[in-house]
Amino acid sequence: MDFLATLLQTIAFVPALVHRIEGLFSHRSGTDKKDAAFSFLHEALCMNAAVANRQIVDHEKFKEGLGKVIDGVVECLNASVWAEQHERSLKDKL
Numbered sequence: 001m002d003f004l005a006t007l008l009q010t011i012a013f014v015p016a017l018v019h020r021i022e023g024l025f026s027h028r029s030g031t032d033k034k035d036a037a038f039s040f041l042h043e044a045l046c047m048n049a050a051v052a053n054r055q056i057v058d059h060e061k062f063k064e065g066l067g068k069v070i071d072g073v074v075e076c077l078n079a080s081v082w083a084e085q086h087e088r089s090l091k092d093k094l
Helices: 003-024 030-046 059-078 081-093
Strands: none
8 A cells, every 4th residue: 555545544543543542531631642642653654564665754743743634633533523422421430
């Protein structure tokens, strides 16, 4: 699989990952949640052939870009009906 396809698949996975981590780490800080999401994405990509084939030449810039994707997904989710539903769900669990 070429690098662009791998990157797009990874980005497509971010909303579901953010949602799952929000549920698992709901009482933790936003930074902790972002670190958990990034850690998972990083591990998934490290196992991928794109990294093995050295298609990522600047890991720091790539990491920074993934961080922006995670931040953007969180911003979109927080601006949507999802945030209200998620907040109600958390209150119901308490």
